[in-house]
Amino acid sequence: MAKIGTHKDLRVYQLSFEAGMDIFRISKLFPKEERYSLTDQIRRSSRSVSGNLAEAWRKRIYPKSFVVSKLVDCEGEAGETQVWLDYALAFGYIDNEKHKVVFDKYDSILGMLVNMRINPSKWTL
Template sequence: MHDFIHSYQELQVYQLAFNCSVDIYRLSRGFPEEEQDLLTRQSLTASRSVCASIAEAWGKRRYRKAFVAKLSDAQAEAAEMQTWVQVAVRCGYLDCQAGQELVGHYRTIFAALERLVENASVWVKPVDGVLQ
């Protein structure tokens, strides 16, 4: 386990996901009112779920399968966010440049989470010296 990382908030992937979530919140305030129950709510939920799933994965580091499962959940939410951003761009709610930037960030998040999954044994915290 990396001793220099003490909490999930220190992970670059978490920081990027959190910043994207805040950006989505700010940008979604400009979505039309008729999208409040659909695109806005789904975008806010998915973007926040990426962060929350990373935090949950960190808390489940004692169990490799649980750790990997939560990281997989975060990846699924990041992929979902790419879709919602593309919908917002296509509908004219986001300009193309902002949309491309967000999609790029979520691709980066997805790839970083994949690297965490591939290297899960480095991050899993042993229970009484035994990996679960």
């Protein structure tokens, strides 16, 4: 296992950043009338996952802050992003295949986050 020096070394961070970029590319195709609603919401929640992971990593010296505050926030933002993906599918802005690929990435991210939350001693200082 490679040494984890920064949040960027975490597989969950890498996947969340990749998924956030997927969301950005997908949302560029949303109608202009969605700019200040769905587009803004899905971009914010998707970016918050990796942003909160970076904060969590810096706060891992404080296990309760790491778990209760930041990892739980990451889970919430990942789940919210899945809801916005469901709306994008229901509105016909994305197809089933694109929805499944990105939705499944967020399922993987959520699994990794839950593992970190359940086993914080592996991650905290």
